[in-house]
Amino acid sequence: MPGRGPSPSRTTAVFAYGAAAGLAADLLVGDPRRGHPVAAFGRAAAAVERRLHHDHRAWGALHTAVCAGGAVALGALAARTVRGGGKASVALTAASVWAVVGGTTLGREARAIGGALAAGDLDVARERMPHLVGRDPQALDGPAMARAVVESVAENTSDAVVGALFWGAVAGVPGLLGFRAVNTLDAMVGHKSPRYRRFGWASARLDDLAGWPGARLTAALAAVAAVPGGNPRGAIRAWRADAGKHPSPNAGPVEAAFAGALGVRLGGTLSYGGRIEHRPVLNADGRAVEVADIERAVTLSRRVTWLTLAACVGGRTIISAVRGRKRRGA
Numbered sequence: 058m059p060g061r062g063p064s065p066s067r068t069t070a071v072f073a074y075g076a077a078a079g080l081a082a083d084l085l086v087g088d089p090r091r092g093h094p095v096a097a098f099g100r101a102a103a104a105v106e107r108r109l110h111h112d113h114r115a116w117g118a119l120h121t122a123v124c125a126g127g128a129v130a131l132g133a134l135a136a137r138t139v140r141g142g143g144k145a146s147v148a149l150t151a152a153s154v155w156a157v158v159g160g161t162t163l164g165r166e167a168r169a170i171g172g173a174l175a176a177g178d179l180d181v182a183r184e185r186m187p188h189l190v191g192r193d194p195q196a197l198d199g200p201a202m203a204r205a206v207v208e209s210v211a212e213n214t215s216d217a218v219v220g221a222l223f224w225g226a227v228a229g230v231p232g233l234l235g236f237r238a239v240n241t242l243d244a245m246v247g248h249k250s251p252r253y254r255r256f257g258w259a260s261a262r263l264d265d266l267a268g269w270p271g272a273r274l275t276a277a278l279a280a281v282a283a284v285p286g287g288n289p290r291g292a293i294r295a296w297r298a299d300a301g302k303h304p305s306p307n308a309g310p311v312e313a314a315f316a317g318a319l320g321v322r323l324g325g326t327l328s329y330g331g332r333i334e335h336r337p338v339l340n341a342d343g344r345a346v347e348v349a350d351i352e353r354a355v356t357l358s359r360r361v362t363w364l365t366l367a368a369c370v371g372g373r374t375i376i377s378a379v380r381g382r383k384r385r386g387a
Contacts, residue, residue: 063140063141063142063146064142064377064381065373065376065377065380065381066374066377066378066381067142068142068229068373068377069370069373069374069377070142071142071146071147071150072150072225072226072229072369072370072373073366073370073373074147074150074151075146075147075148075149075150075151075153075154076150076151076154076222076225076226076366076369076370077366078147078150078151078154079150079151079152079153079154079155079158080154080155080158080160080362080363080366082151082154082155083154083155083158083159083160083161084160084161086155086161087161087162087165088159088161088162093156094156095156095157095237095241098124098128098237098238098241099241099245101124101127102120102124102238102241102242102245103245105120105123105124106120106245106246106256109123110252110256111256112252112255112256113255113256114255114256114258114259116256117246117253117255117256117257117258117259117260118258118259120242120246120256120259120260121239121242121259121260121263122259124238124242125235125238125239125242125263127238128234128235128237128238129231129234129235129238130231131234132153132229132230132231132232132233132234132235133230133231135149135153135230136149136229136230136231149230150225150229150230150233153225153230153233153234154221154222154225154233156233156234156237157221157225157233157234157236157237158217158218158221158222158362159213159217159218160214160217160218160358160359160362163189163209163210163213163214163217163218163355163358164210164355164358164359166185166188166189167189167206167209167210167351167354167355168351168352168355169185170182170185170186170189170202170206170351171203171206171348171351171352173185174199174202174203174348174351175348179198179199179202182194182199182202183195183197183202186202186205186206189206189209189213190205190206190208190209192205192327199348200345200346200347201327203346203347203348203350203351204321204322204323204325204345204346205327206351206354207315207319207321207323207346207350207351207354208312208315208323208324210315210351210354210355210358211279211308211311211312211314211315211316211323211354211358212308212311212312214275214279214311214315214358214361214362215268215271215272215275215307215308215311216240216268216271217240218358218361218362218365219271219272219274219275219278219361219362219365220236220240220267220268220270220271220272220275221233221236221237221240221271222271222365222366222369223236223270223271223274223365223369224236224267224271225369226369226370226372226373235267236267236271239260239263239264239267240264240267240268242260242263242264243257243260243261243263243264245257245260246260246261247260247261247264248261265305265306265307268307269306269307271307272306272307272308272310272311273310274365274368275310275311275314275361275365276292276296276300276310276311276313276314277314278360278361278364278365278368279292279311279314279315279318279357279361280292280293280296280314280317280318281364282318282357282360282361282364283318283319283357287318287319287320287357288317288318288319288320289318290317291317291318291320291340291343292314292315292317292318293314293317294317295313295314295316295317295339295340295343296310296313296314296317298313299313299316299337299338299339299340299341300313300314300339302324302337302339303324303336303337303339304336309339312324312339313339313340315354315357316339316340316343317340317343318357319343319350319353319354319357320340320343320344321340321343321344321345321346321347321350322338322339322340322341322343322344322345322346323338323339323340323346324336324337324338324339325338
């Protein structure tokens with residue numbers, strides 16, 4: 058008997074049309090200033106944390122399971138409600154993609170800081186830095202802020218765009234919402250402060266696992282996207298040589314590939330919460346980051362975004378074709 062539900066080719070079409078529409082909505086509208094779904098999730102996760110917080114990994118794992126599992130369940134319920142592969146399914150996918158990706162806001166904030174740096178207004182640049190990066194802006198001069206922005210654009214291309222699209226291609230709306238939930242939890246509790254060193258361990262490790270494929274896809278596509286005017290060979294070389302030096306298993310490949318593609322050096326000394334860190338230099342043969350490189354990084358990020366859509370749709374199309382042949386041969 059044929060299986061229930063839409064065919065693989067139809068679900069692929071739903072993802073393709075929905076993801077393209079969601080990315081277009083992000084491009085045209087960006088994130089709303091109020092009432093963003095991710096912000097609503099953050100408030101809900103914070104409420105759960107107030108109930109569950111104990112300085113113990115098991116309680117943190119429970120917090121992660123409740124919050125991330127709730128997001129996945131919500132996505133599954135919504136997808137089940139509109140299943141069938143019609144216009145409602147496309148609309149749900151589009152709305153979910155728009156809600157979880159943040160490429161336009163990422164580029165807007167990066168360009169705002171770049172504009173302030175270009176005008177020589179370091180105070181305005183420092184004021185806007187917390188919108189994009191977590192490091193201490195008062196400890197940064199102009200070149201250090203430019204470098205921090207390029208690093209953030211690289212890392213967030215993976216976290217805010219590519220990873221979400223990858224899991225959307227794999228698992229549909231539940232994958233989209235689940236990935237964004239895990240990534241948000243990591244930002245909220247995954248850092249090594251006294252309060253979250255144990256409680257946030259599960260969220261941080263799950264984010265590492267969920268982000269692993271998207272980070273490698275981002276690095277690979279950064280090399281492809283660098284072809285017009287960039288350095289694709291440099292991206293691959295820096296990825297292979299320097300990614301493992303970074304303390305983050307997922308930020309390393311992405312930042313190294315972006316550094317090589319743009320021909321700049323990333324990494325080095327930085328400050329988080331008053332704590333000085335000395336990170337390895339990525340693409341040491343590159344030049345120092347300049348303000349103009351912020352726009353180049355944003356352009357590279359945008360190219361990677363649309364290449365990701367093409368790669369995910371192409372991957373689903375191939376898998377659907379293989380499944381179709383197996384069904385006909387059964």
